[in-house]
Amino acid sequence: MNPQPSIHSSLPDDIALKIASSLEGWRGLYIKKHNEMAEKAAGVVNFVERCLAFESIEVGHYLKAIKGLNTMEFGFKDIQMFFLKPDLNVLLNLVGLHYCIALLDTPAEYLMEVLHSCNISERQVHVQWWKLGRWFYGFRMRDELHSRNISLGDLVTCKDEEVLGVLRRGAVHEVLRIQIAPAKSETQRQDPR
Template structure:
């Protein structure tokens, strides 16, 4: 052990940091690998706890932090720069994002006790994620979990594509990594009956089963339009249901 410690401590800092930075990226972040390496010895614990490592991890997970750091560096003493403690910042930020995701989960749970969700609540949940500033990796970690209800998976998918602007192929790749790409939802909507020779015909009912992967690939354009627009104009009502009635809703 003493010899091993001597070999490690003799490594130049830049080489050791390069080794740590080349850790394989595990889904959804390489943080578990960094922590595992840090538990190997005192040398690696000190290295893996360094600011530069956690600064890189934080900016990879929350890309907008670069702008925040610039603004905070020119602020007053009441707002110290993040760089004084990136590891602590990362842990604190992770817990904040976890709490925000839990709040959205609880909201959807209240709105769909029967595993069916009104489109208005669906759109509100997506907007809440935007207000809470969740990033793509936050969605991967907290909303794409296969133990979550498919309705929550769907909300995360829509948020990534329409608010974060994540390309559909990237979203599909993560859905496949999480083994939820084949999960399906049933989208039902009712359209106002058309007028014919002075008489209004009966309202039209539509129903479509779609997979998360097909929605991410934009294969179901009619369903996507209905979900994006909600219950407006000619569409009277839109309802989204979980495809598998045997699953336990909102299990974590």
């Protein structure tokens, strides 16, 4: 049986050489761009990891990481490749996801598909924030602590608008402080160690 001739064998040698060098140039450009984005992503990952205090991150640093992704012009595929991976800290997953929701305006169905394919849709974060105490008959009441666990999938489908709003706004107006951490499992909550 005769092997099928390749497209290059039917072309003159000089044209085939131009096509091959053009493809190699494109491939080299793609690899260079990928390596640049990987280096930028590593910078954001290092920034977030340096900002973690007792496994949580303050909202100011969290929003700065998202702004950094925007400044470096990350696209959806870049976020998928470098931030929506199960072996990363869930806070890095959240930074990438929030960037896609807030700044790339990525449709929810695309995000859910990626979260499911990467097996991270059920990963949870714990968000707690302190609201300034209300005034009552001339006295200011104690500051109020609010706390929620929410999965990455639920953030995409906006199942808890209050948490998403707090993450978008940051510490402004009546919100004094916001901390974001990986959610602890039930056994970790019960174990005092």
